Every structure is written in structure tokens, then in C-alpha cells.
Amino acid sequence: MAGPGEPVYVTVSALDAGHLTLPERLFVTDADPDKRSTVPSLSFLIQHPSSPASRPQRSVTNLVFDLGVKRDITGYTPAQQEHIAQRQPVTTDPDCAASLRYGAGGSTDSGKVLLDPQRDIDVVILSHVHWDHVGTPSDFGSAAFAVGSGTLDLLARGAGPLYPAELFNADEIPASRTVEFPAVPRRAAGYTEPQHTPAAPDALARLPASARHWSWKPLADAFPSTLDFFGDGSLLIIDTPGHLYGHVNLLARVAEHRYVYLGGDCCHDPRILRGERGIAEYDDGRGGTRSVHVHTAEARRALDDIAKFVKARGGRDQVEVVVAHDGEWRERNRTRFWPGRL
Ligand SMILES: [Zn+2]
Structure with missing residues (x-):
């Protein structure tokens, strides 16, 4: 536990x-028109040295960022399953829950459960x-x-x-245990997001307790809107709305002078991050063009x-x-x- 005024660090694993398969032409410029790549959908475990609000006897708060692909594909809506058919091969073993239980490489020899997703995960951030x-x-x-x-x-x-609504599940996440981050006050021209739910x-x-005072603040002349999740600077939420309404990234402080930035779907290919390729645009079927992002200019801004x-x-x-x-x-x-870490 850090003393007062000392920096607090989190661990990231x-x-x-799960895995899915992406056709290159929808994601990067100068694509091979036929190339498809099977890629992971990574989740991350973040551990913070504090007692979770609902389990004061423990000294670590366990947070998971993203849950990947559903173990059971029939849990998706019919329209989602139609879309998923174009992303095959899709694999779901191990899924996020199995990875938390047994760690990388599947079942531990002793069958020992490292973390029980039902009991031990306090917060899920998507x-x-x-x-x-x-x-x-x-x-x-039991997670928020x-x-x-x-x-x-x-x-x-x-x-x-x-x-369209059929590409989402209305009851995907438990509303009674869900908190939306505050709405960001100013948005780019042409960006109109869905309504905030208190x-x-x-x-x-x-x-x-910091959640009661969450507010967006700029960081380091780079990010216009960041939110301090634990109130101690160890884990920042970064507003990055270009990919989809509500899209956020995380900035985790893991050691002195060492940070991990979890970029979600701010891009889908490391060549875009390295500046070697751009974001692909393609026919939207309605007489215009689109990209895999809801607002391509905002997606570019997040990368910048x-x-x-x-x-x-x-x-x-x-x-x-x-x-x-x-x-x-x-x-x-x-x-x-x-159980390794970054
Ligand atoms: Zn996405």
C-alpha cells in the first residue's frame, strides 16, 4: 500500500x-484484397492496491477491461450471428472467464482456480x-x-x-450494476451520441468512492478528456469516441516512469499505430463511404x-x-x- 502522497501503481495482465478473422481490406489502406487474418480479441486484468467497495476485507481491487467474444455464439442476436459468420474462423476457448480461472496455457496442473470471475472480479470496464x-x-x-x-x-x-438496434443486445449488460462515465461536454461537429443514462x-x-466525483479533464496537451478512475492517478479513462459511441481507452501507471496504454479498437492493425498504413474507407451500401469507425475523423484524432x-x-x-x-x-x-504481467 502506498503512503500518503506516494504514487500508486496498478498491475496489468x-x-x-477469443479470436476472430478480419478481412484486411476493411481495416487498412493499400490492403491485399483477399487477405484475412485471425486475430485475438484481448482482455486485460488490472489489479489496484485498494479494498473493493463491496469486499472491504480484501486488499486488491480486480478490474477487467473488455470481455472478448462470447463463449456461446448462440448468445448473440440473429443479426449479430449473421455478421459473425463473415468473421470466421472464430474461436472462444479459452474465453475471458477461463483465462482468469486458469491463466495462460489453459488449465493449471493442479486445477487450482487463480481468480473466480463470479466472486473475485469487482469492476468490468468495456x-x-x-x-x-x-x-x-x-x-x-458481482461486478459493477x-x-x-x-x-x-x-x-x-x-x-x-x-x-441498427438488431446489431446489439438490449439486455447485454446488467443495467442495475452499470455506471456510465459522465457525458463529455463538447463533441466534434457532426458527432451526436446516444443519450446518457444516470x-x-x-x-x-x-x-x-472516487466515482462520485468523476469529471473529464485534459491531460498533457495530448488528451482533451481523461477521467481519474481511482482518484489517485493510477488508472485514467481516455475518451476516444471515434470507433463507436462510448468508446474509451485506459492509461495504466504500472511502475515509476512506466505506463501501459490500452487502445481497445482505436485501430485494428499495429501498422496503423506505427503510421505505416491508414484507416480504410469503403462503400457503405448507401451511396457513400464509411470506415469501421463511427466517426473516422475522430478515430484519426485519437490516434494522433x-x-x-x-x-x-x-x-x-x-x-x-x-x-x-x-x-x-x-x-x-x-x-x-x-498470471504474468506487463
Ligand atoms: Zn469494435
């Missing part, structure tokens, strides 16, 4: 949470509610869910012709902000950026999967 990130929320029966503003409205009603008091009571932040911190702090579908990162970093 990667979790396998980067956004696309099918390959919502996972199986019912596995996390924290999501971007407008997420519950998006799940219930969809958002316009490219994001938190139920029961849901708020499951979160750290991340690059600006990494550059500004370079030399003093090390910042590692990891996006949800980076298969190259997964291959290079197997020892950093739970």
Missing part, C-alpha cells in the same frame, strides 16, 4: 478472450459494446460495469442505419493524440500501447499473460 468485446457478462455476477456515456441507449435503440445508486455503491502523448513522454517515461486485436503483440508477449 493480458488475457486471451472499451465499447461491439460483439467481440462484450463477452459473457453473466460470468461476472463501467462504460462510456450513451452505451445503454446504444444497446437498447442502436444509432442510425449503420448501427447511474443507479446500487451500481455506484459498488465502485470506488496517442502519438502526441507517447512523443511528449518519450525520454522520461516509457509508454507501451496495446490494441485489442494485435496478434503480433500477443505472439511476442506470451509471458505477460495472466
